[in-house]
Amino acid sequence: MNNVPVWGWILLIALIGVGWKCLFLITRAFPFNSDEAITGLMARHILQGERPIFFYGQAYMGSLDAFLSAGLFALLGESILPIRIVQTILYTCTIITTAFIGRKLTDDWKVGLLGSLFVAIPTVNVTLYTTVSLGGYGEALLFANLAFLIVFYMADCGRLDITKDIVLFGLLAFVTGVGFWAFGISLSGTLPASIYGLILIWRRWRKKRAIFAGFLIAFLVFFIIGSFPWWLAGLNAGIGIQLRELAGSAVSIEKGNWILRTGSHLFNFIFLGLPAVFGFRPPWEIRWLVLPLLPFVLFGWGLVFWRFPSEFKKVNQPYRERWLVLLGSMLLLAAGFLFTSFGLDPSGRYFLPLVVPFSLIAAHIIISAPISSSIRSIVIILLLSFHGIGTVQAAMKNPPGITTQFDPVSWIDHQYDQELMVFLRENDEGYGYSNYWVAYPLAFQSGEELIFPPRLPYHTDFRYTTRDDRIPAYTLRVENSSKTAYITTFNPDLDTALRSGFERLDVTWQEKVIGDYHIYFDLSRPVHPSELNPELQQQPGIGDP
Known part of the structure; x- marks a missing residue:
């Protein structure tokens, strides 16, 4: 290591991270699902002049990801690849900043470099959600890292320097916003x-209250500037609505008292979430990965967290405070999962911010452990191998591949998408209805020629939410169309209901199966979901506009 400059190691680790993602992108391990398609559609609409503030249908997630994708669309054209290049760039920046955070935490580049290497070849959970766009996970990781770095640089400024403090504190506020x-x-x-x-500023400027008050005002101003789109939307829709969205109202379907809900979230956190975080299982299903190595990795992580408190006691200021910031981020994330409706989702996506703290904790313990260099190397290789083999093992089971969807009814084999689009075009079936997992990939890949808004349920029990209909303009276009077709997937009961409804309405039709897609076409007249409510009565109002 002494013969290679630090920047050389950082560059090498970043290239390893990029190469690791490229391996799975080239092999098409990631299916193109509806959430990612919405990012692509938003990016296309941005290039057409629209300026969305939030991810379509999710007012707790901003449109920054779509704007970044739109920038690459302008350079590379509209396809799935630019969306994923954006995620790769964001995550590469996260890898690089992790190295600097490790250095600031321990005054040791070895910890930073090893931590960034663990981030570069992470678990399948992290690989998935930092490669496929779901609206803002990559940005969230990077902004957290930037905030850590900024405040650690502030801590390094020993003497009073109002210019440097105001610049760094304002930048911290802007990044936070x-x-x-x-x-x-x-x-x-x-x-x-x-x-x-804020604590650092208070320590330095508490004797000059006017200046300290100025810092507070500056922080508020720069935070509002950074988050201005959020406040603009809040003024139009209501700040209360925005805050409820932020707290998880979009996924709030729980019943029972607060204690029972929190207990359920705790179960999800311990028995489903953490195994996904550590790479013991893929986030979309419950099956063990790399079973021969799993006991050793589990034992190793146990040692890491058993040893960390004693190592933490040895840490001197200012490094102890910096570790507390990192530990505080972990506790805040856990609290958010336990006490909000986001605790319903144990897939692993909401635990993504743990990757940097866990990687740096592991790196610190491995570097500081009183073991020989050969044993240290074996431990590092073991953990990286576990991450790598687990990701490859998950990718080899395709479908579903490395997927964001944890409900098997949404595991659509998208290799038939082109054949589906050819069939629909040849039969002049450009408009109709389908479910959420069909509608938006079809719209994006067809250049919005094939419009099938999600007015049908994908759940086999016909559960449905109108929030699935993310682009109301699509529904209006279909309602005014002279022809409609229907596309279903993995839902025999829905197929039966559609046939019964068509018969009741004296409508004739034809059927075609292409891969996982079941198409009802050549209807003798347009039929809209509101006309099929008697057959879909398990979910009243499913066809309401």
Whole structure:
């Protein structure tokens, strides 16, 4: 290591991270699902002049990801690849900043470099959600890292320097604000960093209250500037609505009292979430990965967390405070999962911000452990191999591949998409209805020629939410169309209901199966879901406009 400059190692690790993602992109391990398609559609609409503030249908997640994708669309054209290049760039920046954070935490580049290497070849959960766009996870990771770095640089400024303090504190506020708009989960990192920054400013300027008050005002101003789109939307829709969205109202379908809900979230956190975080299982299903190595990795992580408290006691100031910022981010994330409706989703996506703290904790323990260099190397290789083999093992089971969807009814084999689009065009079936997992990939890949808004349920029990209909303009176009077709997937009961409804309405039709897609076409007249409510009565109002 002494013969290679630090920047050389950082560059090498970043290239390893990029190469690792490229391996799975080239092999098409990631299916193109509806959430990612919406990012692409938003990016296309941005290039056409629209300026959305939030991810379509999710007012807790800003449109920054779509704007970044639109920028690459302008350079590379509209396809799936630019969306994923954006995620790769964001995550590469996260890898690089992790190295600097490790250095600031321990005054040791070895910890930073090893931590960034663990981030470069992470678990399948992290690989998935930092490659496929879901609206803001990559940005949330990067903004948290930037906030950590900024406040740690503030801590390094020993003497009073109002210019440097105001620049760094204002930058911290701006990063926190942009992250707040892009995705509220970034607050798990930016909020502890901001609190630490405020403590630092108080220590330095508490005797000059006017100046300290100026810092507070500056922080508020720069935070509002960074999060301005959020406040603009709040003025139009209501701040209360925005805050409820931020707290998880979009996924709030729980019943029972607060204690039972929190207990359920705790179960999800311990028995489903953490195994996904550590790479013991893929986030979309319950099956063990790399079973021969799993006991050793489990034992190793146990040693890491058993040893960390004793190592933490040895840490001197100012490094102890910096570790507390990182630990605070972990606790805040856990609290957010336990006490909000986001605790319903144990897939692993909401635990993504743990990757940097866990990687740096592991790196610190491995580097500081009183073991020989050969044993240290074996431990590092073991953990990286576990991450790598687990990701490859998950990718080899395709479908579903490395997927964001944890409900098997949404595991659509998209290799038939082109054949589906050819069939629909040849039969002049450009408009109709389908479910959420069909509608938006079809719209994006067809250049919005094939419009099938999600007015049908994908759940086999016919559960449905109108929030699935993310682009109301699509529905209006279909309602005014002279022809409609229907596309279903993995839902025999829905197929039966559609046939019964068509017969009741004296409508004739034809059927075609292409891969996982079941198409009802050549209807003798347009039929809209509101006309099929008697057959879909398990979900009243499913066809309401």
